[in-house]
Amino acid sequence: MTTTDPDPGLDAIMSERKQLLHLAYRLLGSLAEAEDAVQETYTRWYGLSREQRDAIVSPGAWLTTVAGRICLNVLGSARARRETYVGEWLPEPLPGHGVWGEGRPGGPGADPADRVTLDESVGLAFMVVLEAMTPAERVAFILHDVFCHPFAEIAEIVGRSPAACRQLASSARRRVRDARPSPAPAARGAGVVREFKQAWEAQDIEALIALLDPDATAVADGGGLAVTFPHPIEGAEPIAHTWADIAGRVPGDMVFVERMIDGQPGVVAVQRGVTVTVFAFEVTDDRITHIWVVRNPEKLRAWAQR
Template identity: 40%
Template sequence: MNAGELLATRFEEHRPRLKAVAYRMLGSLSEAEDAVQETWLKLSRTDDERVENLGGWLTTVVGRVCLDLLRSRKQRGEQPLDTEAPATHVPDPQISPLPGGGEAVDPEQEALLSDSVGLALLVVLDTLSPAERLAFVLHDMFAVPFDDIAPIVERAPAATRQLASRARRRVRGAAPEPGPDRTRHREVVEAFLAAARGGDFDALLELLDPDVVLRADGGDVSGLSRFVRGAPEVVAGARSFSTLAATTYLALVNGRVGQIAVHDGQAFSVGEFTVRDGRIVEINILADQERLRALLDARAIAELAAAD
């Protein structure tokens, strides 16, 4: 194995962590892949023998790449930073078949799923400034010291600590924490979907927290994007979505049991549910057809159907 092949092998060992960092920073699977690829290009042009801690170096570089992308979004007006106006943008969901042929999540996957991040949290991260998001993600999610984060955001460590602290307060106040019982989560989601299909208004209300939020991102299609709060309003929205797709499958959406709706063989929507104390507190639905085509092709839909 030559030096280039050895370097590529070492990089691949760090790829999962780098992609996890980039996804939490960007909320876009394609952009996360691009950020990781850019990190590899930077490494390939660097004298790696001078890099004492390759994992730390790579995390710092991917953080810088993501920070530049976030700042570019803000300059183009693509980053939803107005926390007073509810955003309907839903980040890219990570979708995979249910393990064990539709059974509850098996113990072997617990470590992986426990590291998943829900769409509700990613929505809140979208409201942070680029520097706040970087400080929070790297420190609170990946335990990167503030001394290492400070040069990336071009601030002193104490100021960087304040960035993460502000972000932490925003996240705690806006991102609902799901309950730890995955089996109960699935039961609630299945009951909600069955009640929606059957038009059981009372059952839907019983499964929803009174202050539940539903966020739907329909992309450029007029009328599909919406933000509603309150159980009666969410019931109306959920029932309207349930009538638009003939087939639905359960799948893992960001590590939680969610719904894939299919119409004419193509994905119509992906729904993720945050369940706490036996009730749904937030529903995030991606119905942007352009993004869904990139996320779920016919083969992926077939795999989801076989596992459900």
């Protein structure tokens, strides 16, 4: 009787899964798509013969390269799909910070003058900025500035020269700097969000306006599967009135809970134990500048057990 020898490198290969999932989520903005990309990466790995796998000097680098190429292809097709998406499209929010905020910013050899601070590299505000980038910019930027991969490796993924990849990352870095004013420290931001929640529940329009930046914006994503406002709301007063109206129509069995969202303070609406809405906030200079509302139930799968 013969048996198949177990793969001696299985533990090492599977230990890369968490890192690959972190990478794919940052590249795609969707947990479901990230999981699919990682699964496809492993399918390709085990599609190789034992001899081919043994010949790969760095399996982790191979997996990252393949996952990056898969994500690059998905990003290209995702743009076309989002043109037919019902309403505004927002990245998928994830609960908490511990699992998703680890990354490798500022790794060995990192040049502080050549990168932006990415402590919140899965924050919803950051993910929204990534959506404005081209697929190649996003891949080059995330792999270099967040995961500290050299441009020579990134060039193999995007099919461009290392110098071109450096330019892609630099362009993406400028987009981040231009779009993201310095956010408030987490503790201050949490205090502002808490005050906003209290004013919202009290339907205190004046207090809401005082907590909002005059040019604040609110964007909601229902995906055609949940009722929400169809277009972005601009300005403190319109947002305040909208949120006061929301408070006036809250069902009796719904509660609003302060929660960390992608490592940043936010609020979730829970109805009969199910998270039905996630509200994420960006706070600058003690004022709320952006509110993102996710109601699409397909984007709230990670909150099902929360």
